Amino acid sequence: MRAFASFLGLFLVAFVVVALCTYPAWLLLHPHFDFPFHRIGERIGMLGLLVGFVLVARRLGLADRASLGYGAPRREFVREMSIGLGLGAATMLAVVGIMAALGLLEWRSGAELGAGALAQLVVARLVSGLAVAFIEETFLRGAMFTGIQREAGTRAAIVLTAVLYSATHFFGKFRIPPELVTAWSGVDLLAGTLHSFANPLGMMDAFLCLAAVGVVLAVVRAVTGNIAACLGLHAGWVWVMLVAHELSEPVEASPLRFLLSRFDGFVGWLVLAWTVVMGIGLWGFYSRRRGHAASGIRSNVC
Numbered sequence: 001m002r003a004f005a006s007f008l009g010l011f012l013v014a015f016v017v018v019a020l021c022t023y024p025a026w027l028l029l030h031p032h033f034d035f036p037f038h039r040i041g042e043r044i045g046m047l048g049l050l051v052g053f054v055l056v057a058r059r060l061g062l063a064d065r066a067s068l069g070y071g072a073p074r075r076e077f078v079r080e081m082s083i084g085l086g087l088g089a090a091t092m093l094a095v096v097g098i099m100a101a102l103g104l105l106e107w108r109s110g111a112e113l114g115a116g117a118l119a120q121l122v123v124a125r126l127v128s129g130l131a132v133a134f135i136e137e138t139f140l141r142g143a144m145f146t147g148i149q150r151e152a153g154t155r156a157a158i159v160l161t162a163v164l165y166s167a168t169h170f171f172g173k174f175r176i177p178p179e180l181v182t183a184w185s186g187v188d189l190l191a192g193t194l195h196s197f198a199n200p201l202g203m204m205d206a207f208l209c210l211a212a213v214g215v216v217l218a219v220v221r222a223v224t225g226n227i228a229a230c231l232g233l234h235a236g237w238v239w240v241m242l243v244a245h246e247l248s249e250p251v252e253a254s255p256l257r258f259l260l261s262r263f264d265g266f267v268g269w270l271v272l273a274w275t276v277v278m279g280i281g282l283w284g285f286y287s288r289r290r291g292h293a294a295s296g297i298r299s300n301v302c
Contacts, residue, residue: 003147004160006056007139011168014048015190022186030178037176041189053139062143069142069227080228084220087282088236095274096244102256104270105248113247121246129239130231137230140165140214141221154222162214166207170196170263196263206263209272213237216279223286233282241266 022041029035057063065071072080099105140161148157174192176185196203217230224230250257250265261268 001148001152001156001160003060003062003144003151004156006060007144007147008164010049010052010056013052014045015194017048018045018193019186019190022189023181023183026181026185037178037181037185038174038189041186041193053143057143060143060147062147066226067143067146068138069146069221069230072226072228077226077228080224080226081232084229084232084234085236085239086232087285088233089240090236091274091278092237092240092244095271096240096248098274099260099270100248102259102270103254104251104256104260105244106251108247108249122243125242125246126235126239128242129235129237132238133231133234136165136168137217137227137234141217141227141230145218145221149222158215158218158222161218162211165214165217166210169210170194170203170207172196203261203263205268205272206261209261209267209269209275212272212275212279216275216282219279219283220286223283223290225290229286 018041021044022037025040025044026035026037029040054063057068062068070077096105144164145157145161148160171193172195174189174195176189176192200207217234220229220233221227245264245266250260259268259270260266
């Protein structure tokens with residue numbers, strides 16, 4: 001499975017680059033800029049992934065629009081992305097409502113609830129959601145899905161992209177104060193970034209939940225043939241979740257607190273169950289849309 005190994009290798013190479021290059025970069029930049037050590041490491045890792053992604057995509061013949069998931073006509077792509085955005089926001093709002101009804105969420109103390117501040121928050125988090133969706137969907141449900149699907153079939157593409165999608169969410173934030181930075185801090189940064197994987201049972205609920213989300217997105221990708229709907233759904237989910245994080249927090253004293261993970265206080269068993277139900281509905285919805293589109297094409301031909 002050359003495509004999956006190549007994309008997985010990108011992360012391994014990026015980790016090595018972070019471990020080896022962050023300290024030299026910090027030595028060059030820190031005297032002139034007040035950049036935190038971990039931020040330099042993050043940017044180096046992102047740059048390594050970007051360069052590697054371009055090289056791998058070209059090498060595997062995945063650099064064209066269709067392979068990246070952008071093969072649909074522009075008007076159709078924007079329409080499907082917009083529909084997905086609405087569905088993503090609506091389905092995530094629904095699960096937030098369920099959490100609130102079960103007494104799992106409460107208003108965060110000090111949250112800005114004025115109209116201006118709320119509008120600014122909503123717009124900013126929408127931009128963040130679109131940015132996250134664009135990056136992750138192009139990489140995972142775009143090039144990587146296409147590469148695996150060509151070599152090993154659709155099922156393998158769905159499973160493998162979902163597992164990797166889930167795993168990437170556990171690259172934790174690890175900070176090293178400037179006064180503690182040493183020549184080995186790049187290695188320490190990498191170890192801290194991956195520390196969540198040292199306790200797999202502790203993150204199991206969140207991992208399975210995010211893997212299920214990855215399966216839903218990959219199934220939608222397989223059904224629609226592009227990433228327009230995936231972009232919209234993903235952005236809508238992230239959008240609402242980020243706003244909910246800003247305005248609310250888990251009720252620690254709730255007897256149902258176990259339904260929300262300790263990972264981020266949001267994903268977990270409850271969202272996993274909701275994702276299964278939601279995924280079945282989205283699969284049916286997009287399967288019907290594909291059927292109607294195919295019928296329309298046949299009618300036009302005839």
